[in-house]
Amino acid sequence: MSAANRNFVLAYAFLVILPLVGLAGILKAGRNVTAPVFIEGLWTMRVDSAQIDSLPCGKALAALPDKTLAITQSGRSFVLTFPSGPKLTASGTLDGANLRADLMGTAESSDSSCVTGREMLLLASVDRRVGPNLLTGTLSVPNCQSCASVGFQAERQAPATSKGGH
DSSP, X not given: OOHHHHHHHHXXXXXXXXXXXXXXHHHHHGGGOOOOOOOOEEEEEEEOHHHHHTSTTXXXXXXXXXXXXXXXXXXXXXXXXXXXXXXXXXXXXXETTEEEEEEEEOTXXXXXXXXXXXXXXXXXXEOXXXXXXXXXXXXXXXXXTTOOOEEEEEEXXXXXXXXXOO
């Protein structure tokens, strides 16, 4: 075998066969990996205003006219904001169909019972039997024995239709 043929065989092995073997291994390893539940979008929250008003930082949420929350998602992590409401920020994680987020009050909050740095815990799950457009969960205040959990439901809003031809 000449040196040119040997170089060709080695180059073929490194540039074609080795990547194909690696790709087969990656596909086999990823066979059981599933994508997280898709929760990104605008959600309309239904909650008893009187109940949520009793929570520290709850008055700001109860005062929301449309109770809309926006979720942006990246894999199993998400960020939750209230586009038309209080300065509450939340980040959380997904575990299967279950969401967990810590909502933190900020200094700009108009709620006098809301202490800067006070957190509320949001626990929810996507009800797959009903469809991926319904969240059911609770809002609670950790380390507050006198604060009861408040149940809520949130329904994903239909995405706005674009009026352009793209």
